[in-house]
Amino acid sequence: MKTLPPTYYLDHFYEFLGYLEGPCAHLLNAADKDFIAEFKALSHDAQLVLVRIYNRQSVYVRRDSLSYEEIDNPRAGLNELFAAGLVNDVSETGFARLLEQLNKAELQSLLAESPQKAPAKSAKKALWFEFAQAHAVFSASEDWLNEQYLEQQQEQRLAYFLFLYFGNVRARLNQLSMRDLGVMRTRQLSHEAQARFTSADEARGQFYYRWLGLSLKNTQDQALDEFIAMLEENPATTNRIASVLEARDRFYWQLAKRLLQSPLEQHDDHYSIQILKHSRAADAVEKRLRLEYQQGWKEQVKSELEAIIDDPDSETLYVFAVDFYQRKFHRKRTSMLTDMLRDSSAPIPLDEAYVSHVEQGVCAYYERQGITALRSENVLWRALFGLTFWPELYQNPKAGVSNEFDWLPRLLKQNTFYAELEHEIEARLAQLQTPQQWLTHVLQVSTRHYGQVNGVFSWHQSLLELIKPLLTQAPVVQTQAVLRAMARDYHQLSDGFADLMVLDEQGLRFEEIKAPGDSLRRNQLITLQCLKKAGFEVAIRRVEWMYNPDQAYVVVDVETTGGNHSSHRVTEVGMVKVINGQVVDRWQSLVNPQRYIPARITELTGISNEMVADAPVFEAVAEAIDEFCQDAIFVAHNVNFDYGFLKREMERAGRRLNLPKLCTVRMARKQFPGLASYSLGRLCEQLGIELVRHHRALDDACAAAGILRLVQQSQLQQNLIQQARS
Known part of the structure; x- marks a missing residue:
């Protein structure tokens, strides 16, 4: 250091x-x-x-x-x-x-x-x-x-x-x-350091409300009344600067939330409503109108909702007002969020092993159908926004990058990027009328500024691979419309984008993926509607956990020099690929661990130092293993042992293993309870599965594949019985 x-x-x-x-x-x-x-x-x-x-x-x-x-x-x-x-x-x-x-x-x-x-x-x-x-x-x-x-x-x-x-x-x-000390990264300025505020009124007005917010966090519930009394004794500044008003709105919403969460009886809804009236933040207005409706002030709420719909301050407030108005005054029973989920297409069947890798599972599902699906979410649009407007964000002093510690320009923080730089933004978009012009601009910015710290997106080598299909497959005017909307309201439209960008014969579309139990958040609804307004096709696809016969499972066994993947190495890898209950491919190789194999390990596995002396090192077989496991579910008996060793070996080889996992021990315990033992050898004896050379990788992998097949057959039979009963 x-x-x-x-x-x-x-x-x-x-x-x-x-x-x-x-x-x-x-x-x-x-x-x-x-x-x-x-x-x-x-x-x-x-x-x-x-x-x-x-x-x-x-x-x-x-x-x-x-x-x-x-x-x-x-x-x-x-x-x-x-x-x-x-x-x-x-x-x-x-x-x-x-x-x-x-x-x-x-x-x-x-x-x-x-x-x-x-x-x-x-x-x-x-x-x-x-x-x-x-x-x-x-x-x-x-x-x-x-x-x-x-x-x-x-x-x-x-x-x-x-x-x-x-x-x-x-x-x-x-x-x-x-x-x-190099602990905190900063950025290089392309201009002289400058103040982040234009006037003392702006600086002190923002500081006043942010300091109050910090003080509020350190205030106990019992002292909230005293805190509010202090506010009343020191009335808020009459400053009408937009950024100060926004800071005030955030503070009073923060205060109202504390009151609503307070256990003290004197902090009832009427008390909170009075505080909420000080804030025009979308969340505060929504909460106040909901509380006022509960208090029976329905005509007043109806009138204000109509005013918001006619002239909304933000897309967030507009979506709330339309939804709440329809449900409370037009007798509509479901929300817009519920309607979007109900209108989604038929569910995609995925194995429950994808519970923590849902988008990855859907991409693999599409890949098997010859359809390209890329995980886009916020990465795509933030990166394209940052790369497109890099000169305006980080080279134009008016954007408000004050010193080397600023990652996000002031105009994005204050949500006034378009309001203050409309001419520059429109001039930039006017230069990007064709996919090639846009790609050239993005490539030039990436080449000049790759790796520079910024608060809009994170650099990685595959960004252009994600951006290129959008720019070449979608009409430029649609992409421009989304970026223009982001420039106008970056706070609302910097996240919540659809999970996947899908390209098939019909063209390009975006899909939001929802697994069982997932809900559609308000910010996602707003962002998805932004994509729709721009002209993009947007869909919500639900996932159902069920057996999919087209899903590939790679059943793996590794033999090693010892039990700890941090200090020991792999000596043999055996893998079998299973689709629809059938073994469709096998792969096996001894591996030179580049260290001594203990005698007790040789006695257990039969793999000696002489046998691996001329075998390839793991790095030489890493690509073949990676390809064999592509888009599959990783299965093993005591899966964390085998997965942990392969993941560590892949890291040493400069690769990344990130697959959903299933454990045949856990599956067998659940599907066949009460057996005397669930070790691989004893389990094979009890289930009638052939295991010839125990503790050799391919033989153990084939045996585990047999367990997987029996478990899945049993699960399928149970599902059919349940369906017949229902």
């Missing part, structure tokens, strides 16, 4: 101040500038001590923890900070907050003179903390606290400065150190 110079905390703080006094100078008030000047006037030791304090997680710092190699006289530096008022003794108002960070030993010391009966010394910290909350008194604890701790006095100002630099009220100064 990299090493940093002894004074790197101070060096970073001066870098931090340089950004504030440079691009952000217009966002600082007189008090901010006075603080910076006061800091610069401090002695070197006092500066070193203060930046160490500012790099702590808490405003409360142990006095005895401030001795560092780079500080010549920490005591003198600390005294100077006290004299300047930059640090102070612990205040009574911060007492309860400090209690939360004390460890058990400190709580015991604090309460040593308490007249109340304290918990046993061996009691857990939580019990001591509860005792401290109930019985610790600041006046009685003040001397002990001030011997141990100090309180820094610029918490909110420092938080504002960090907000200007990082755009986040939870940001920390140590992110600069993490950057220099």
Whole structure:
């Protein structure tokens, strides 16, 4: 790991101040500038001590923890900070907050003179903390606290400065150190660093509501009324800047959710409705209208729903309003989400082994029919959006990439990308009138900027393979319509896209895959409707867990040098492919493990060091194994053993094994309960399956395939009986 110079905390703080006094100078008030000047006037030791304090997680710092190699006289530096008022003794108002960070030993010391009966010394910290909350008194604890701790006095100002630099009220100064150590990735700017806010009103307005949101998270339910009273005593800013209004809307929705979840009786629905009225966030408006409807204010709700439908603020709100209006005032019984699921095509049969690999199973299902299905979901559209508008997002200063720590441009964060860069966006789309023009642009951007950190999409080598079919198979005007919609409302349309892009004789379509128990989320409905409006064919395909005779199963057995795949290696691989209950292919090979085979293993398997001396190493057979297992379900007796070894060997060979798994031990236990043993040898004896050379890979794989066949036959018979009864 990299090493940093002894004074790197101070060096970073001066870098931090340089950004504030440079691009952000217009966002600082007189008090901010006075603080910076006061800091610069401090002695070197006092500066070193203060930046160490500012790099702590808490405003409360142990006095005895401030001795560092780079500080010549920490005591003198600390005294100077006290004299300047930059640090102070612990205040009574911060007492309860400090209690939360004390460890058990400190709580015991604090309460040593308490007249109340304290918990046993061996009691857990939580019990001591509860005792401290109930019985610790600041006046009685003040001397002990001030011997141990100090309180820094610029918490909110420092938080504002960090907000200007990082755009986040939870940001920390140590992110600069993490950057220099290589722990945190940053991006290279194509322009000079700039402020992320245009005016002090915008910066302070956003900070105010985000700071309130952070304070709300640290507020106990019992103190919510006090928190709300504080809001009423300090009325919200009259700032009408769009980004500030959005921050306000998010905060009041956050507050309303806390009230709705609060167990306190005084926080009833009427109380929550009053808070919700402060927010125009789509989620808040929806919740308020639902609550008002429950309260019986139906005509008022009907009127507001009609107004939203006529002139919606967002696609999210419009979808809710149409759906709720139809169900509550037109006597429609089902939601739009339910209707879409009901209207979906016939279900796709998949083996239940695909329960964690549903999209992979559907792709394999289509592949067997000669249809191309690619897993697209959000990857496709985010990547195409980012690559298409890369110059506008990351090279145009107006997009708001302020410094190297910004991954997502300000205009996307604030959802004003199209509103502020409409001319540039439309000019870009006008240049991309043919598939070839678009592909050329995407390829040029990828070549120049591959690997650069961004908050829109993740780079990987197969991106162009996913994008090319869309650009060449779909009308350009349709693709442009989707990207234009994303530019207008990136918050809503950056996720929820369909799982698969399917290409067949009829053309290109998108499919959302839903397994049993899955639901269609609201954001998915909105995004799927966006694709439909653009002219794309969109379908929802349901999956049913059932036996599919066309499904391929690869039954595998490996022999190894020992039982741990981290330290041992494969000596033999045997595989059989089963389709519709029949073995259609076999594959076997000894493998040179490139290490000694213990005598006990040779005695068990019959595989000796001499037998594998001229055998291929695993890397030489990895491709053949990969191809044999393609689009199949991986089956083995005690499957995690065989799968774990092959997965590790594949990783060593630079490949990836990611297949659904079935275990014939578990299947046999479930289908044939009560047998004396489920080991491979004994199970074959009990089920009448031939096993000639136990502990040789191909023979064991063939035996496990026989178990699979009997289990599936038994399952099929049970299903037929159940269907006949129903």
